[in-house]
Amino acid sequence: MDGQVALLAVAEKGSLEAAGKYLGIGKSGVRKRVSGVERELGAPAFRSVGKKMEPTEACTLYLPSARESVRQAMLGVDRVRAFLRVQSHNLRIGYSTYLNTKLLDIVRRIQPADSIAVTRESLLTHEAVTGVLHGELHVGFGILPIYEPDLHSYVLMEDSLVACLPVGHRLAAKSSIQPEELENESVVSVGRRSLPGRHDEIVTHFESLGLSLNFVADAGSIREALWLVTQGDGISLMTRFSASSYRYDVVVRPLSDRLLTVKSGMFTRRDHNQKLIRDFVNLAWAETAALRTHPH
Numbered sequence: 289m290d291g292q293v294a295l296l297a298v299a300e301k302g303s304l305e306a307a308g309k310y311l312g313i314g315k316s317g318v319r320k321r322v323s324g325v326e327r328e329l330g331a332p333a334f335r336s337v338g339k340k341m342e343p344t345e346a347c348t349l350y351l352p353s354a355r356e357s358v359r360q361a362m363l364g365v366d367r368v369r370a371f372l373r374v375q376s377h378n379l380r381i382g383y384s385t386y387l388n389t390k391l392l393d394i395v396r397r398i399q400p401a402d403s404i405a406v407t408r409e410s411l412l413t414h415e416a417v418t419g420v421l422h423g424e425l426h427v428g429f430g431i432l433p434i435y436e437p438d439l440h441s442y443v444l445m446e447d448s449l450v451a452c453l454p455v456g457h458r459l460a461a462k463s464s465i466q467p468e469e470l471e472n473e474s475v476v477s478v479g480r481r482s483l484p485g486r487h488d489e490i491v492t493h494f495e496s497l498g499l500s501l502n503f504v505a506d507a508g509s510i511r512e513a514l515w516l517v518t519q520g521d522g523i524s525l526m527t528r529f530s531a532s533s534y535r536y537d538v539v540v541r542p543l544s545d546r547l548l549t550v551k552s553g554m555f556t557r558r559d560h561n562q563k564l565i566r567d568f569v570n571l572a573w574a575e576t577a578a579l580r581t582h583p584h
Contacts, residue, residue: 289361292354294321295333299351302340325350363438366423367559379568381408382416384430386510387552388529391445394575395429400568412509414482420557426565427572432551433485439555442569445579446549447527449490452517453539459523460539467497467545474504474522478513481506486550490525493548514538526550 297307298318308315326333331346343351383395399406411419413430420428421438432441451470453460459469480487480503494501504522507513510531513524518537527550531540554572556565 289358291321291325291328292358294318295325295347295354296351296358298322298334298341299343299347302342304341325354363559366421367557369423371560371562377403377564378405378407379427379564380419380425381406382411382419382425382428382430383408384413384416384552385410386413386431386530387429388445388447388527388579390579391429391552391576394572394579398568398572398575400564400571404564412482413479417555420555423557423560426560427554427556427568429554430552431479431483431486432553432555433489434555435485436555438558440558441553441555442573443551443553443580444572444576445553446551447529448546449525449543449548449550450528450531451541451543452514452524452526452531453541454517454520454523455537455539457523457539459541462541464542464544467494467499467543467548470494470501470523471499473502475501476505476507476513476516476522476524477503478507478510478524478526482508490548497545 294307294311294317297310298304301307301310304315304318304322308318311318322333329346329350332344333347333350334341335344336342379400381395383392387395396408409416409419409425411430413428413434416425416428416430417434417436417439419425421436429444432443434441451459451465459465459473462469477487491501505516507516507524510526513526514531516522517524525543525548528540528542531538554569556569
């Protein structure tokens with residue numbers, strides 16, 4: 289496994305020295321580990337091209353298997369770590385700070401049993417996703433959808449989107465905004481990189497209406513998006529609850545098309561099927577039932 293990790297590092301970084309810095313070991317240590325893999329392969333793994341080391345044909349054939357081998361080993365370690373935490377009756381929960389208040393209140397108070405210790409951590413959705421994937425968290429709550437095949441997600445509630453406009457914007461005088469009125473507007477995206485699923489749902493919905501949005505900026509957080517709105521960079525689409533977190537020079541108007549929503553929910557690793565986790569998921573689903581029977 290050390291040899292495979294070293295091989296992947298050299299292939300990515302382009303040299304023994306760079307791979308050594310990345311792995312925190314010396315250049316000679318990287319060479320030794322790669323040599324071990326080469327003995328197994330019966331062929332050299334790299335050739336020197338100027339100052340760079342490039343994979344040979346044999347190495348190129350081997351790299352996909354090495355990547356999958358390392359990935360599976362890491363998943364196995366994460367699975368065991370999560371299992372041991374559950375065995376100690378310590379359930380670790382991560383939740384997004386941008387959840388609707390109604391859902392947030394349930395996440396913060398839900399308690400499966402007196403004998404179970406629940407540790408809760410306030411995070412951004414992509415941080416909770418990483419925590420669950422790595423086995424540091426058992427259950428995450430955040431904005432959906434999530435593009436991770438190793439995770440299983442459950443939609444707990446949906447919020448209608450609103451348009452956040454700068455004061456004085458031509459659409460600010462309207463009581464609601466038609467989708468077609470946004471086509472030529474500059475739009476500030478929220479979490480396009482960290483939450484690509486949410487962004488793609490918005491784009492796909494407008495495309496289904498024959499409309500194309502003009503994204504001019506990508507904000508990393510709700511507060512950044514709202515600040516860009518106040519600076520006149522564009523409008524932003526988010527939930528009314530999210531918009532209420534910033535109270536300066538922002539006009540909020542509902543969209544007439546109520547079919548476009550933001551989904552919030554929970555997610556777990558597909559291979560984490562311990563009873564304690566299943567029981568918590570079932571309890572959370574039951575506790576949030578009212579959120580799915582009424583539109584928000």
